[in-house]
Amino acid sequence: MKERKEKYLTTNQGVPITDNQNSLTVGERGPVLLQDVQFIEKMAHFDRERIPERVVHAKGAGAHGYFQVYKNMAPYTKANFLHDPGKKTPVFVRFSTVTGGRGSADTVRDPRGFAVKFYTEEGNYDLVGNNLPVFFIRDAIKFPDMVHAFKGAPDSNIPSASSAHNRFWDFISLTPESTHMITWLFSDRGTPESYRMMEGFGVNTYVWVNADGEAVYVKYHWKPKLGVHNLDRHEATRLAGVDPDHLTRDLRETIARGGEVEYELSVQLMEMADELKQMFDPLDSTKTWPEDKFPLIPVGRMVLDCNPENFFAEVEQAAFCPASIVPGIDFSADKLLQGRTFSYADAQRYRLGANYLQLPINCPKVPVNNNQRDGAMQLGLFSGPVNYEPNSLAGGMPKEAPAGTPRVYTIEGEVTRRKIGLTNDFEQAGERYRSFSKMDQEHLVDNLIADLMYIDKPIQKRVIANLTKADTELGRSVAKGLKL
Numbered sequence: 270m271k272e273r274k275e276k277y278l279t280t281n282q283g284v285p286i287t288d289n290q291n292s293l294t295v296g297e298r299g300p301v302l303l304q305d306v307q308f309i310e311k312m313a314h315f316d317r318e319r320i321p322e323r324v325v326h327a328k329g330a331g332a333h334g335y336f337q338v339y340k341n342m343a344p345y346t347k348a349n350f351l352h353d354p355g356k357k358t359p360v361f362v363r364f365s366t367v368t369g370g371r372g373s374a375d376t377v378r379d380p381r382g383f384a385v386k387f388y389t390e391e392g393n394y395d396l397v398g399n400n401l402p403v404f405f406i407r408d409a410i411k412f413p414d415m416v417h418a419f420k421g422a423p424d425s426n427i428p429s430a431s432s433a434h435n436r437f438w439d440f441i442s443l444t445p446e447s448t449h450m451i452t453w454l455f456s457d458r459g460t461p462e463s464y465r466m467m468e469g470f471g472v473n474t475y476v477w478v479n480a481d482g483e484a485v486y487v488k489y490h491w492k493p494k495l496g497v498h499n500l501d502r503h504e505a506t507r508l509a510g511v512d513p514d515h516l517t518r519d520l521r522e523t524i525a526r527g528g529e530v531e532y533e534l535s536v537q538l539m540e541m542a543d544e545l546k547q548m549f550d551p552l553d554s555t556k557t558w559p560e561d562k563f564p565l566i567p568v569g570r571m572v573l574d575c576n577p578e579n580f581f582a583e584v585e586q587a588a589f590c591p592a593s594i595v596p597g598i599d600f601s602a603d604k605l606l607q608g609r610t611f612s613y614a615d616a617q618r619y620r621l622g623a624n625y626l627q628l629p630i631n632c633p634k635v636p637v638n639n640n641q642r643d644g645a646m647q648l649g650l651f652s653g654p655v656n657y658e659p660n661s662l663a664g665g666m667p668k669e670a671p672a673g674t675p676r677v678y679t680i681e682g683e684v685t686r687r688k689i690g691l692t693n694d695f696e697q698a699g700e701r702y703r704s705f706s707k708m709d710q711e712h713l714v715d716n717l718i719a720d721l722m723y724i725d726k727p728i729q730k731r732v733i734a735n736l737t738k739a740d741t742e743l744g745r746s747v748a749k750g751l752k753l
C-alpha cells in the first residue's frame with residue numbers, strides 16, 4: 270500500500286476520522302446515537318486500558334542493555350551465553366518495589382526486585398532476583414499468607430505501602446526464619462538511594478551443569494559499579510512525599526544523558542557433595558553462604574544504556590519467570606524456588622493472556638518452533654496442515670533438538686509435609702548485626718523502633734524475643750526504645 274505523506278487519524282479498522290471532537294448526536298444538543306461507532310470503539314478501548322497489576326512488584330522501572338562474560342564459564346556450565354567474552358547478550362531489566370501498588374512511592378521500606386531477562390541464542394533466561402540476599406520464608410506454600418499480611422487489610426485496604434502495621438509484624442513475629450531478612454530490610458538497604466546503587470541477588474540456589482553433565486550449586490550476586498548507597502529513613506520518608514518516583518526518574522534520566530548504569534555478576538559455587546556439611550541448609554533461602562568459604566567468582570558485567578520507548582509495552586507487559594532457564598542451568602530442590610517455578614508463568618497467563626510470550630518484550634530473539642496453537646490474541650500465522658509431532662507431512666519438522674550429556678541424579682525419600690531439619694533461624698541474623706558498624710547498628714535499631722512503635726504490645730514482645738535470640742544487645746536496644 271502507498272505510504273501516506275500526511276498522517277490522518279483513523280479508527281482501529283483504518284477508517285479515516287474526520288471529527289475527533291464531537292459525538293454523533295441528534296441535533297447539536299444530543300442525545301448521542303448508538304450508531305456512533307467511532308465513539309463506542311474509542312471508549313470501549315479506553316475502558317480496557319488497564320490490565321491487572323502484578324500481584325507483587327507492581328511498581329517498577331525498566332531498561333535495556335547487554336551482558337558480557339569476562340571469561341569462559343564452560344567448566345561449570347554449558348550455558349552458551351556464559352562462554353564467549355566477545356559476545357554481547359541483549360538484556361532487559363526491571364527494578365521494582367514489592368509491596369506497594371502500581372502508584373506507590375519508590376522510597377518506602379521494602380525489598381527491591383532486580384529481574385534480568387537475557388535474550389540468549391538458546392532462548393530466554395530470566396534471573397529474577399531481589400536487592401537483599403535472603404527471603405522472609407523458606408517454603409513457597411507460605412508466600413500467599415506472607416503477601417496477604419504485608420499488603421492492605423481486607424477490611425480497610427490499609428496500608429498501601431508500609432510495614433508499620435500489626436499484620437506485617439504479626440506474621441513476622443510468628444515466622445522466626447524471617448529474623449535474618451529483617452536485619453537486611455530494616456538496615457538502610459531497605460531504602461536504596463538509586464536502582465544504580467543497589468546489589469542484586471538470585472537468593473535461591475540454582476544448579477549449573479557442564480557439557481559432561483557435571484553439576485554444581487550456584488548463587489548469583491550483582492554488584493553495582495557505583496557501590497551500594499542508601500537513604501536514611503528520614504530522607505526516604507521526605508522523598509516519598511516530594512518525589513514519589515525518585516528511583517524511576519533517576520534511572521531514566523541517567524540513561525537518557527548517557528550516564529553510567531553498570532553491574533558486575535559474580536557467583537558462589539558449592540560442590541554438591543558439600544551440601545550436608547554446612548552449619549545451615551544451603552537450599553534454605555533465609556540463609557546466605559559465607560563468602561570466606563564460598564568466595565565470589567566474577568563472571569561478567571551488565572550495562573544498561575537504553576530507555577524503553579513505551580512503558581506499557583516494554584515494562585508493564587514484561588514477564589519474568591524463574592522457570593525460564595536455558596541448557597546448563599537447572600533448579601535445586603530449594604522449596605521456595607520450586608514454588609516460584611510454577612507461580613510466575615501462571616500469574617502471567619492470567620495477567621497478560623495465554624500468548625504473553627509472543628509480546629515483543631517477552632519474545633526470544635531466536636526462532637520459536639512448536640505445535641502450540643491458537644488461544645486469545647494469537648499473532649502467529651501458521652501455514653500448512655501440520656500442527657503435531659511426530660509427522661511426516663511436514664518432513665518431520667520441527668523435530669527434537671540433540672540433548673547432549675544430561676545431568677543424571679536420583680532423588681529418594683519419604684513423601685511428607687515437613688520443615689527442614691537444619692533451620693538455624695537466628696545465627697546469621699545475629700552475625701549480621703554484629704558485623705555492622707556502630708552507625709549501621711544504630712540505624713537498624715532506630716528503623717525497627719520507628720515501625721514497631723505503632724504495633725500492639727504482644728506482637729512487639731514476640732518480635733523482641735526473636736531479635737534477642739539473634740543478638741541480646743539488638744533485642745535489648747529495641748526493647749529499650751519501645752519502653753518495654
Ligand code: HEM
Binds near residue numbers: 324397409587605620
Ligand atoms: C515462593 C516465593 C515467591 C513467589 C510464589 C513469587 C511470586 C511472584 C509473582 C506471582 C510475581 C508476579 C509476576 C507477574 O505478574 O509478572 C512475582 C514478581 C516478582 N518476584 Fe516473586 N515470588 C516469590 C519470591 C520471590 C523471591 C525470593 C524473589 C527474589 C529473589 C522474587 C522476585 C520477584 C521479582 C523481581 C518480581 C518482579 C518481576 C518483574 O519485574 O516483573 N520473588 N513474584
